[in-house]
Structures are given as C-alpha cells and as structure tokens.
Amino acid sequence: MPGSMHDRIIRIDLTNRKVSEQPVDEELGSYLGGMGYGTKILVDEVPPGVDPLAPENLLVLTVGPLTGTMAPMHPQSCVVTKSPLSGTILNSYAGGFLGAEIKFAGIDGLVLAGRASEWVLLLVEDGRVSFHSAEAVMGLATGETEAYMKRLFGPDVRTLSIGRAGEKAVAMASVFSETRVFGRGGAGAVLGSKRVKGIAVRGTRGLEVARPEEFAALVRENMELIRKACAEEYNLVGMFSRVGTGAGMGLVNGRGGLATRNHEYGTFAGAAEIDGFAYAKNFYTRPIACFGCPVHCGMLHTFRRHDGSDSWLRGPEYETMYSLGSDVLNGDPVALAEANQVCEEYGMDTLTAGVAVAWALEMAEEGLLREPGLALSFGDREAILGLLHKMGEREGIGDLLAEGPKRAAERLAAQAGAGVLGRAMQIKNSGFAAWMPRRMKGTGLAFATSNRGACHKRAPIGAEITGQIDMGSTEGKAVLVKEIQDRVNAIFTLISCRFHEFVTPVEVYPRLVAAATGRCVSPAEFLRLGERIWNLERLFNLGAGLGRADDGLPERCYEPIKGESSEGAVFGREEFESMLDEYYEVRGWDREGVPTEAKLRELGLASYRGLAGR
Amino acid sequence: MGACSLVKTGRVSLRESRIRILRRWPQTPRFEVCRFDDCPGLSDNPGLSDNPIQPCIGACPVEAIANRGGIVLIDRETCTACGACVGACPFGAILQDEEGLAWKCDFCGGTPACVPECVTAALTVREA
Numbered sequence: 001m002p003g004s005m006h007d008r009i010i011r012i013d014l015t016n017r018k019v020s021e022q023p024v025d026e027e028l029g030s031y032l033g034g035m036g037y038g039t040k041i042l043v044d045e046v047p048p049g050v051d052p053l054a055p056e057n058l059l060v061l062t063v064g065p066l067t068g069t070m071a072p073m074h075p076q077s078c079v080v081t082k083s084p085l086s087g088t089i090l091n092s093y094a095g096g097f098l099g100a101e102i103k104f105a106g107i108d109g110l111v112l113a114g115r116a117s118e119w120v121l122l123l124v125e126d127g128r129v130s131f132h133s134a135e136a137v138m139g140l141a142t143g144e145t146e147a148y149m150k151r152l153f154g155p156d157v158r159t160l161s162i163g164r165a166g167e168k169a170v171a172m173a174s175v176f177s178e179t180r181v182f183g184r185g186g187a188g189a190v191l192g193s194k195r196v197k198g199i200a201v202r203g204t205r206g207l208e209v210a211r212p213e214e215f216a217a218l219v220r221e222n223m224e225l226i227r228k229a230c231a232e233e234y235n236l237v238g239m240f241s242r243v244g245t246g247a248g249m250g251l252v253n254g255r256g257g258l259a260t261r262n263h264e265y266g267t268f269a270g271a272a273e274i275d276g277f278a279y280a281k282n283f284y285t286r287p288i289a290c291f292g293c294p295v296h297c298g299m300l301h302t303f304r305r306h307d308g309s310d311s312w313l314r315g316p317e318y319e320t321m322y323s324l325g326s327d328v329l330n331g332d333p334v335a336l337a338e339a340n341q342v343c344e345e346y347g348m349d350t351l352t353a354g355v356a357v358a359w360a361l362e363m364a365e366e367g368l369l370r371e372p373g374l375a376l377s378f379g380d381r382e383a384i385l386g387l388l389h390k391m392g393e394r395e396g397i398g399d400l401l402a403e404g405p406k407r408a409a410e411r412l413a414a415q416a417g418a419g420v421l422g423r424a425m426q427i428k429n430s431g432f433a434a435w436m437p438r439r440m441k442g443t444g445l446a447f448a449t450s451n452r453g454a455c456h457k458r459a460p461i462g463a464e465i466t467g468q469i470d471m472g473s474t475e476g477k478a479v480l481v482k483e484i485q486d487r488v489n490a491i492f493t494l495i496s497c498r499f500h501e502f503v504t505p506v507e508v509y510p511r512l513v514a515a516a517t518g519r520c521v522s523p524a525e526f527l528r529l530g531e532r533i534w535n536l537e538r539l540f541n542l543g544a545g546l547g548r549a550d551d552g553l554p555e556r557c558y559e560p561i562k563g564e565s566s567e568g569a570v571f572g573r574e575e576f577e578s579m580l581d582e583y584y585e586v587r588g589w590d591r592e593g594v595p596t597e598a599k600l601r602e603l604g605l606a607s608y609r610g611l612a613g614r
Numbered sequence: 615m616g617a618c619s620l621v622k623t624g625r626v627s628l629r630e631s632r633i634r635i636l637r638r639w640p641q642t643p644r645f646e647v648c649r650f651d652d653c654p655g656l657s658d659n660p661g662l663s664d665n666p667i668q669p670c671i672g673a674c675p676v677e678a679i680a681n682r683g684g685i686v687l688i689d690r691e692t693c694t695a696c697g698a699c700v701g702a703c704p705f706g707a708i709l710q711d712e713e714g715l716a717w718k719c720d721f722c723g724g725t726p727a728c729v730p731e732c733v734t735a736a737l738t739v740r741e742a
Binding site: 068070156179204206208285288292302312314 | 620623624626627629636639640642733734
C-alpha cells in the first residue's frame, strides 16, 4: 500500500565513504518519524557517554509522515544527535523546503556516521549519494556555501550548511538551511566534526498518501482552521502571519517578562524600537513562507547597515529580538539585524550566542573580563558584534564564550569566584530562550527539565503570558509541563511546526497520520509515544552523566526581577525544588529524576533500563 | 505547486507542477506559468496581424498549440517534441517530459486548482 513514508533511510559512513540503505522495521516504524526515528536510532546506537564531536556520534536527519504532503505547516526536518553544547541528546528543527525535498528524494532520512578524511559536500539525489570536495567553500558563510552548492549541483537543489563556527567546533554552532536554521544545541559543530560542510538534496519523485480522499478532506478542514486563525486580530498565529514572531514583544514587556540586561530586568525601555511592529513599519519587504504554509511568519526585512550598504535579512525572529536585543540592552533595530547576520554568517544559534554575550558584558562591566580592542558594555554595537565575531572565530575571549555560557562561567569562576556562575543564564549549558522563569513559573520548570536545556518549544508560554493561567503560581504546573512536553514530543514525530498545534486539536494528528500512512494510532497511544520518547531521552541523559543537579535554575532566578511591571517576581529555592519533586513524581521518576522500573515497563522501555547506568 | 501536481498526477511532486516559483530574495519571486490572454501576442505574425496570438502558437511548426477560448492548450498527440515552443515562451511556462513532449498549464478547464490554495491572493483568475 502506498503511504507517505518510504520506510527507507540512507546511512552514510563518512570514514569509509560507504553508503547503505536501512529499511525501517516495525519497531522503528512505530515511532512514526521525525524526532521519534532520530531518538530511537541515536539511543540504540550511540553510547550515552560518547564525546559528541567523536566519529562515534551520529547525526540523524529525518522527516515525518506529513512532510512533503499537502498538510499545512509541515515543512520542517529534524536533526537528532548528541549535543556538544549540553552533553544531552539533542533534537533541533528547521523549516523551509529541505524537508519536503528529502521526502521527494524517496527517503525518510539520513544517518551520518564517522568522520570524512577530507572536508566534503554531499549530494543526495533521489536516494543516491555522492561525495564532493568542499575545498572551495571552506571558511565561507552559510549563505555563500549554499549558493556554491546551487551553482555546482543545479539551482533546484535544497541545501543545508555550516559556517566557520561549525568548522571550528563552536559549541552553539547551528546548521543553516536557506535562512531557516536547526538552531539549538550545536548540531553545526557535530556536522563540522564529521567534516561535512554542506548537504544538497534533489528529489524528483512524487509523494502519495495511503487514503487520498480522507487525507484531502482532513487537509481542507485543517487549512480552514489555520486560515481562520490567520484572519483573527488577536490570534497569535494571525499576528505571526501579519507581523512575524516578533509581534508579541509589547505584551511580554508590558507584563514584565521581557528578559533585559542579562535577565536582571523584566522590562526594556527600547522594546518598541525592536519589536515585530517596529520592523514591520520600518523594514518590511515581504513575507517568506515555508513549504506549503499559509501562515508565512518569516518576514523579509531590507535595511541600510551602519556602514551605509543595503542589506536584507529574513528575521530577526522573536527569540533573537530578546537575545541580541533586550538582553544585551540593544535598542537599535539595525544593529540587532546586523548581529543576527553575523550569527547567520558564522552559523551560530542566536539564542545561546546572545546569552553568552550578555553574560560576558555583565562580567566586563564588573571588571572580571576584558578583551583588547573592544569596549565591553551593554548596548554597545561594536562590543556585541565584536564578541560574536570572536566567538565565531574562537579568538581571544571568544574562545571561552564559544564553549557555551556554563562552561565559560565555570572557567572564570576558577579565578573570580562561584558568583559568576549564577549570572550565566543557562540550563545544561544551553542559553535561556526569551522567557523569565521567575515571571512564568511553569515555563521555568519546563526550561529546567527540558532534555535539551532551556527549551521554549515545550513550555506553557502562551497560556502563561496571555494570562489564561496564573503565571506566578506553581500550582498544577508540574502536570501541565509534563503534558506539554509529551504532547510536543508526539507532534515532533510528525515534525509539525510548533505553531500548528496552537490551532489544531491534538486528536487531529493521529487521523492525519492514518490517512497519510495507513498506520492507525489512537490519540492516547500518540501521546504515550511522546512520553516514551521523553523517557528514552531522559535515560540517555542520565547515562551521559546528567542528573537532578542539572535540572536546576541559575542563581539569578532566586533574586527578584528588577524593573516596573515585574513586581519583584522571584523563585523561592524551596518553591522550585518542591515543584521539581512534584514533576518527578508526576513523571513516575524517583527523587533523583530516574524513571522507575514500573514506569519503564508501562512505556515498553524495560529493556532500556540499563542505559541510565544507575 | 503541490495542489497542481496533486490534481494532475495524483501525488505531490513539485517537478510535475505546471506552475513553478523561483525565489530571488530580496526581490519578488518569479512565477513560471502560462499567462494565457495576458501573454503578449505576435503583432507581426503573418496573416494574423488582426488576431494576435501567443508566441508558442506561432512557434509550433505542426500547429499542435492553439488558443481555445482564452486557454492555450497543447495537443500532445500532434506534438513532435521539437521544443520550439519552450524557447518561444516568455514566461518559461512550457516544459518537456522525458520523451520531449511539451506540457504546460491547462487552466484546469477553467477553475485552476492552485488559485484557492494561494493565501496571499498572488494568483487570481481574471475574467476575459
């Protein structure tokens, strides 16, 4: 029976330049695709203690059952690997057109293993893989590398690439794909460790679904929902559609939850200069959609740089408006766009890079860090751009920051005392996304317990910031956070855009899967799959040496937020710890955060018990 | 493109779409699709100067292409796979299949499948 999955994964052994095909068996198939496939393959094959930059680590690039179909908001592809930033298992996503192209190439994903002897570009054409020299593009920016591949292989290929940061094993190096980014967790450094500078994919095959009429009806119904949301004035997805993801900054600022000056303050006086509406008014050129998406939240902005040259950028996105804007006291929208461009050029996650910069600026203002040639102070354009350049090059102080905020702070703490650690706004070395745990306590718990560190994709952000639930309360949040984590893990097996779930009832997903693949999963089983993956990730992380101590917040979260509208919001230490206890209990884990045998049996993971190593 | 290929081939297959979009950031994307009666006619077409026709029609040596009530169609039975129409089309709207036979948008008989899918209304049907 035809279905939207090909049950075929290509494995590339870079060390020996060998390509093989892995059929998807029933067990792997039950993980549906996307993050499910990636997690299962990684956990089964990579020992948790492995050095993330060693050839033994794998990088798994997958798509899901709805990728490349007419189901709206399913353009993304997923990377799973062990993160060199957090030392945890990592899943990271990028939109654009690469996902659909992989599907049209007749495969469900790629597994990269080993390390090439020379830097390579890979061309994947309808499932055939060829190796090409990357010599001509070494040291080049992500955009230049992708333009080169399109010249070399033809303009119709879809591409991903790393920049200099990935080449130099900068811990927060990202993988770029035609301005969309596998941002978090340092997958770019893993690709670099394998000496893969870029991948081009060409898929010329079509894609069929198992039950075309049923699928078309579901797609029509879902499309109606999304279009309706897009037309509503106060619908978040509608605002993203019109203004981009920066639409909500005013609301966050008004509620005292906009992390400012390395999370010291909850309001930023310059917010109105750098939010989505300011960009829309001054720089908006056109929207850019991902494959088949009616929302088109990507906004293309054209602007004049400070050196007088004309330039353009897809973005900045909301999270970047915080990390390279409010958090570093940068109220200059052009400087913010330039900083975003530096991250794009080097191929770095704007979030963790910005958090590292914010920490460095605070340390410098306290006289604990300095860098020759740079006057390091908050809001200084030269300082912000200079630090990002140095991180991308691993030069001077940048070499320290390139290790991630936690490791950088640990090194400084050796001379400056442990106090500097509590100023690094990270969890598991992954920089805070744009939300303040003290202000939004459920989101704080979600940050702390995330399997990839300070993750905003599986947090009750919308409900808390819009006031649907009391953001300052901890009551019921443990249950809520667990539910969101499991639900988002489940939809990430399909690689639904995170925003898709804002408008789509969760029951719809199993119906879409059944119509697309013929595989029947009940809504309860679907959510259970999300929980199973969450626990599998947890076992891997425990095996990698992480534990309860890594599920904690930095010291600053136990001090009141400054600034108007924040009302001195603070986390009590005991308040947080009891919330964490409650969360572990809800999860069926012991007090150290280890899944109990009963829980693992319930999830069909009994055979993985040894993975945790305890 | 997805809707087009789905209607025409029963599967989502961008390379079999009758409309193609080329991104040229930061400029507007270029659409490669037939403009039908909006396509500039050949005013110096011998014998037909009062009756402007699309360049592909004039280019076809075997009269396989015709404008039928505003919709330019290719008769693939007559087509000899010479490719003359491909070069003549100012919009890059005509493609050749593996055997060289020409194919293009046929306006879905009057209600194009792509138009309702376009949320920004970049695609419209204009009454003749």
